[in-house]
Amino acid sequence: MTDCDNSEIRDMLPDLVFGTLSAADASTVRLHLRACESCSDEIELLRVVKSVRPRAVAIDTAKIVAALPKPASQSPLRLVKGRSDEVVTTAFRGQGLWKIAAAVMIAAVGSWAGFQYLTGTGGGTSASATVATAVGTPDRGLSSPNTRDSGEMVIASSNGLGDRSGAASDGAAQAGRSNTGRTNSSMAALAVGDLSLYTDADLARMLDRLEKWDGATSAQSPVSVPILPVTERGSL
């Protein structure tokens, strides 16, 4: 049998099989099929071919999802390709700032505790300190009652440093003494300043150094951020 010479109708046959024709076009094609044996045979063939499927292969979708990269918005550093094809690094401030603040404070506490230990002004036993209160969610900022702004956190030390004013941080002692009802606990408030004053490049460098820091006790902070003692009321 020779093929129908109406190429326009023949082009639409697969669309009729898939149901993707407009109502008007579908009606036109069906009308043609009533009168054209060649196209009727062809559409039957197309239906058979469409129904042919390779043997099913089991796909582990969970494994695929686990292998997917994370979206760029989820990383603290985001690489954005500018119009001039220059790669511009921007810190994702909405989420990065509070994480940087937390990381810096943990590093600062570790350094401070190590300093106490090395200079003998610490609690005598292992110099440990715990960071009091977690940081809040990025959109609400740090919501802990012991925090004042995005740049500072209140740290509770577990080694009773507040009882020994000594040669330790004057600020820490001052903070300890000023804590009403908490003279036996050691509270030290440290501020890293206003992080929004730092450039993206500075923040990126800080993050990079923090990531490389092995967490070993060191008298020197891995980040060059001004760490200033504050009073309980928050003034420096």
Place this chain on the structure above:
Amino acid sequence: MIEPEKEKQEPLDRELIERWRNGDQRAAAEIVGRHSSALARFAMRLGQKDEVEEIVQDTFVRAFSALDGFRAESSLRTWLFTIERRLVIDKRRRLARQGNMVEVEDQHAVTSHDALDGLMADEVSDQVARAIAGLSRMQREVFTLRVQEGRSYRQIAEILDTSEGAARVHYHNAIRAVKEYLDD
């Protein structure tokens, strides 16, 4: 021509992509679940017998790594097919360079019962598969995309990096060859 996938799924695919960009991993799972079977079938129809799951996984990983470059005017599935096809071709070329198989460009594909063995579910399917396997690579891909995946000529042109006119010609040559094979 109405593209129901574009009408019904395109907005949903776009929504899922946006949700994934905002950190919703369930959106990624939904995208994978929605398109993985079609990608597996397409890979097999392209002649990929082994490592189909690996091809599908690589396709998704590439796609998600480049979602910023996904143009909204084409459907997500079309774009995924484009990526997968390139991966299959790259793999074939790699194997050809390693001497594992002869890379046949646009000549008639080698038909072999062994090549089809285990791929098809029944005899009719087997016959149709043989008919399609006898087509040239471009004819086979156009025919598969048009008749088995319901892609438009515009989408086929995008996937196969050719023109709509060329896609039409390949399709009509393919359907003629399939009819002749089955009539014999």
